[in-house]
Amino acid sequence: MSNAALVQVLDRRAGVPVTDPDSSLLTRxxxxxxxxxxxxxxRHHGPLVYGTCQRVLGNRAEAxxxxxxxxxxxxRRAPALKLDRGIGPWLHGVALRVAKKLRGQIVQRRLREMSAAKPERVDPAEPQHDFWAVIDEELARMPLPLREAVLLCDLGGWSHARAAESLGLAKGTITKRLAKAHEELAARLNRRGVTLGAGALAALIATRATASVPAPLVSETARHAVAFSLGQVHGSVTAKTLAESVMRSLKVGALKRYALAGLVAVALAVAGGSLIRAGGSADPDDKPAARPKAAAPPDAVKAGTIWKENFTVDYPGSLPVSVEFSADGKILLTGDTNGEVMPLIFTGDDPQWLWKAKVGGSHAAVAFSAGQQRVYAAFTDGIKVLxxxxxxxxESIExxxxxxxxxGVFPDVQILNDVPRFSTSKIVFGNAHGYIIKTWAEGKLTDTVGTIETTTAAKDAKPDPSAVPLAVDPKGRSAIMTGPRDAKGKxxxxxYVCGDQSKGSPGNRILEGHAAPVVSAAWAKDGGTAVTGDADGRVIVWDAKSMKETGRVELGGRVAALAVSSDAKFTAAYVLGKQGELFAWEGTKPLRGMKPxxxxxxxxxxxxxxxxxTFSPDGKRLAGCAINKAWLNRLGELSGKVRVWELAAEPKAQLVPKHLYTKQLPKGSSANFVVLYNNTLLMPAAKEGAIDLIRVTDGGIQSRLGLGNFSIGKMLLSADQNWLAMEQYAPVDPKLAPPPARTCDVSVRxxxxxxxxxxxxxxxxxNVASGGKVVAVVREKKIELWDSVTSKLLKTAPFKHTRIDATQFSPDGKLLAISDRNELVLWRWEDEKHERIDLGRCVGALTFSPDGKFLAEGPAPHENIQIRDLDTRKVVQKLDNGTKRSMNVPQMVYTQSGRVLIGCDNITFAKEIAVPHRINLWDTTTGAIAHQLALPAGLPSRIEVTPNGRHLVATLDEGDSGIKLSVWRLDGEVPMREPGANGPAATPPR
Structure with missing residues (x-):
């Protein structure tokens, strides 16, 4: 079967039309x-790419x-491609670059291995590899119309008809171009010392240039590539490293009509018996590369649904109900159930508030005025103006x-041109029964120009109390709100044209499409897009000019809040039910299988x-809050939260950490701690039965909480930071000798x-799992899992253990990894399944990658850390410290979305060996040490990275000299403090 026929058969089996153009597939x-x-x-381009990789590498596994x-x-680069036709030629160029990069790495590795081994015979390169290298090199130099005919038909295996349809040409044109291309390529090869007629060359290429791609490789590649586009670590580590290395040198944004910008040929290896004579052109990549100009990556935000929580602001004693970013994105305005309004500054490390104002009532909805000079805040009898x-x-608008x-706030309207003080302001506010529109002249708030009231439900009716959709057109034309009941009582x-119809409003419209009550709405600042959400989870996207539906999303729960970025690029929805889930996606449709x-x-x-x-104006920051007013009955326990997420940057190489301080802790302090927030540590106090809240930025104690008459042992915080587990030991009477065998109570808060x-x-x-309900303990020499909410035993491990050196729950809490002397136990406790893996070494620390796909195993002691792929159970990477000395790693932590692994090494040496202890930072894409932090004194006992990735915190044990706290800055920035009082996040929990 010919290559073209084979490709078509595969396409038909896949159920996808072979004529589906690349541009359409890329858009989907x-x-x-x-x-x-x-x-x-x-599938379409696999034979071309696979054949190219095999020709250069000559090894199937490497291909x-x-x-x-x-x-x-x-x-990853698809958003930047500007295609007029297909992507085959572009993929050919990338395949050459990738395969050459890998071949160079293999050669370097083999040279290193040979230098350390006994001399042995090395076979010359196979002549056929050199022959295909020349073909690829000369193809890259041919005119585009001829080159694309060869790449699509000969190397891609496409029929002449299919290539013609893809390029928008007649079939005869393709046939003529292909014949001419064969003649020119034969002439080029002849000048390089390879004598082949055009017919023989065509036959050779058609039978040998492509390679059949194994079906599992196609599906696996597609699955892992989609994950890779979202910044997740899937598939071959070698493939991921190769792709990132090539992308750094591949200029994609300038491509037009798949011009192969920066395409280079494969270097020629001249060996005895080769068809190629010496003196071929040199490979441009062998020359010193010019440093690329710094430029923003094209469409970098295509990773748009990767959001990272950067701040969590606590509101002890109240619940935040409303948030809005200022026009410059520097201020986040908040209002709560205590009727308090507070603007927060988020440009520094710690949230700060500028001022607080008490407006009254129990639901302080807030908004900035159109000119940002005033703040509107809701109270029981209307709106306060601040x-x-x-x-x-x-003043008050009562x-x-x-x-x-x-x-909702309308833009100010000029009454007289060029006279700013002659303008009108307008707002709309409401509840589940109706809305009020207020309009007044500038400077005359008390004498309102007009009031319009709309009633949506009778006074004795009981509508959905939180169904108050309201979104104002930023251009001032209209507003989306609930209208009166229709003939069916719904x-x-x-x-609604409560704005300025002369500005292009389509007039009053009924927006059809929701079956359930509409409870939320938002309007993009560019004025072109609006979204609405209902109680059954449907989100509808509207063209704001015509008010026609352009798309919809089904999220399966009550869409209590919506936000759209200024340019309508991103949409966010808070879905409330048995739990709260926040979704954020790019464009008008979410990703398939999107997760919150x-x-x-x-x-x-x-x-x-x-x-x-609310989105910040640049669309890179998202703030939100979600509450249940039933929580207001929790007297003395109430604490609401405002959370701020940032669009995660593509994982990058670790910057040089900047040491901020090392501070001696009080005598009797513990080396144990947890990172409570981005700016707060929780650490057992020197006094028994108490814990200290400590500022990360300077080590200062914020407050101390007394818990009881006991001493605190191990402390662990769940990955979601909502649950704290600690060992509580009863005091020991020093008069007792010897002291009794001690057990502890495990408290989960x-x-x-x-x-x-x-x-x-x-x-x-x-360990304690995310969600906090599952806690792993040892009781009566058995490993047990407990539900900490009900204090009920969930599971007892169906296996025995000898000595537990480390344990760790996976991010989803479904897998518990246990280091048992020289073995690794993987227990999927819900499925009643477990397996043992013989490690042949002791492991003192375990940590999962953020996506749960890999497990890092820290030695106790050994020469390297092992990274294990949990799908295959194979070790895929080994990380050493570059000193050829053993490491003893009691703790590790991932940062940079899993790209960087940090491990502390507290192996001890004889006094006469002057080797400082170290904290090592590895770049997992290369396996190389990124940075080493030498510690002049003290064993690093525990390390943590703050959730926003800005600070590395470590405790250093100096024996009789006590415990020190040491902190580094990881993001290259210097600490910054904005004017204003400490924010609510500085207040300890009650």
Whole structure:
């Protein structure tokens, strides 16, 4: 069967039309992250890419890695490709570059191995490899119309008809171009010493240039490439490293009509018996490369659904109900259930507040005025107007008993041109019963120009209390709100002309498409896009000019809040039910199988559950809050949160850490601690039964909490930072000799309420899973899993253990990894399955990569850390410290979305050996040491990285000299403090 026929058969089996153009498939992949569309691209162009990789490398396993790397590059660089036609020629160029890069790495590795081994015979390169290298090199130099005919038909295996359709040409034109290309290529090869006629050359290429791609490799490549495009670590580590290395040198943004910018030929290896004579052109890549100009990566935000929580702001004693970013993105305005308004500054390390203002009521919805000089805040009888600079109340816009839950602001309208003081301002506010529109002249707030009231439900009716959709057109034309009941007694959704119809409003419209009550709405600042969400989880996207539906999303729960970035590039939705889930996606459609960027395990099923979301103007920051007003009954336990997420940058090489300080802790302090927030540590106090809250930035103690008459042993915080587990030991009477064998109680605290449950008579605390409900302990010499909320035993390990050196829950809490002397036990406790892996060494630390795909195993002691792929159970990487000395690693932590692994080494040496202890930072893409932090004194006992990745914190044990706290800055920035008082995050939990 010919190559063209084979490709067509594969396409038909896949159920995808062979004529589906590359541009269409790429669009589906970019907008929906459609894995099948990407798999079709892999099937279409796989023979071309695989054949190229095999020709250069001559080894199938290595070609597999190179093949994956090529499509990894396509997945990441697809947003920057500017295609008029197909991508085959571009993929050919990338395949050459990737395969050459890998071949160079292999040669260097073999040279190193040979230098350390006994001399032995080395066979020359095979002549056929050199022959194909010349063909690829000369193809790169041919005119594009001829080159693309050869690449598509000969190397890609496409029929003349299919290539013609792809290029928009007649079939005869392709046939003529291909014949001419064969003649020119034969002439070029003749000048290089290879004598072949055009017919023989065509036959040779057609039978040998492509390679059949194994079906599993196609599906695996597509799946891993889609994950790679989202910044996740999947597939071959070699392929991932290759792709990232090639992307750094591949200029994609300038490509037009798949011009092969920067394409270089494969270097020629001249050997005896080769068909090629010496003196061929040199490879441009062998010359010193010029440093590329710094430029923003094209469409870098295509990783758009990768959001990282950067700040969590606590509100002890109240619940935040409303958030809004200022026009410059530097201020986040918040309002809460205590009727307090507070603007927060987030440009520094720690959240700060500028001022606080008490406006009254129990639902302070907030909004900036159009000119950002005023702040509007809801109270029981209307809206308070505050000065944005100092928070002083200027005036009230009263509407008795209105109890607003939402505020919308219209742009100011000039009455007289070029006279700023002659303008009008307008706002709309409302609740589930109706809305009020207020308009007034500038400077005359008390004498309102006009009031319009709309009623959406009768006074005796009981509508959904939190169904108050409200979104104002930034251009001032109209607003989206609930309209009066229709003939069937249902509320309808309006695009209501309470704005300026002369500016192009389509007029009053009924927006059809929701079956359930609409509870949220948002309008992009560019004015072109609006979104609405309902109680059943449907989100509809509207063209704001015509108010016609352009897309919809089904999220499966109550869409309590929506936000759209200024340019409508990103959309976010807070979905509330048994738990809260925050989704963020790019474009009008979410990714298939999209997962929430944040999950709040609290129960939001009460009637009065609310949420608020806001994007910063540049679309790179998202703030939000979600509450259930039933929590207001938790007297003494109430603590709400505002969370801020940032669009995660592509994982990058680790900058040089900057040491901030080393501080001696009080005598009797513990080396144990947990990072409570980005700016706060929780550490056992020197005084028994107490814990200290310590500022990360300077080591200062913020407050001390007394817990009881016991000493604190191990402390662990769940990955979601909501649950704190600690060992509590009863005091020991010094008069007793010898002291009795000690057991401890394990206390697990909900950090939101400070309630706790206790597991009695344990030998050790092992780990606590995200969500906090599953806690692993050792009791009566058995490993047990407990539900800390109900204090019930969930599971007892079906295996025995000898000596537990380390334990770690996977990020999803479903897998518990245990280091048992020289073995690794992987226990999928929900499935009642476990397996043992013989390590042949002791492992003193375990940590999962953020995506849960890899497990890092820290030695105790040994020469290297092992990284294990949990799908294959194979060790895929080994990290050493570059000193050829053993390491003893008691703890490791991932940062940079899993690209950087940090491990502390506290192996001890004889006094006469002057070797400092170290904290090592590895770049996992290369396996090389990125940085080493030499510690002049003290064993590093524990290390942690703050959730935002800015600080590395370590405790150093100096024996009789006590414990020191040492902190480094990881992001290359210097500490910065904005003017203003300490933010609410500095307040300890109650």
């Amino acid at each position: 992949f970019l907008t929906e992250r459609d894995e099948e569309a990407f798999a079709t691209l892999v 597999d890695d190179a093949f994956q790397a090529v499509f990894f590059v396509l997945a 000065n944005a600079k100092d928070g002083k109340i200027i 509407q008795k008993g209105s109890s607003p839950l939402n505020i 509320n309808v959704l309006w695009a 960027i944040h999950t709040d395990l609290s129960d939001f099923r009460a009637a009065e559950s609310y949420a608020s979301l 909900d950090m939101r309420t400070w309630k706790h449950q206790t597991i009695l008579s344990c030998e050790a605390l092992l």
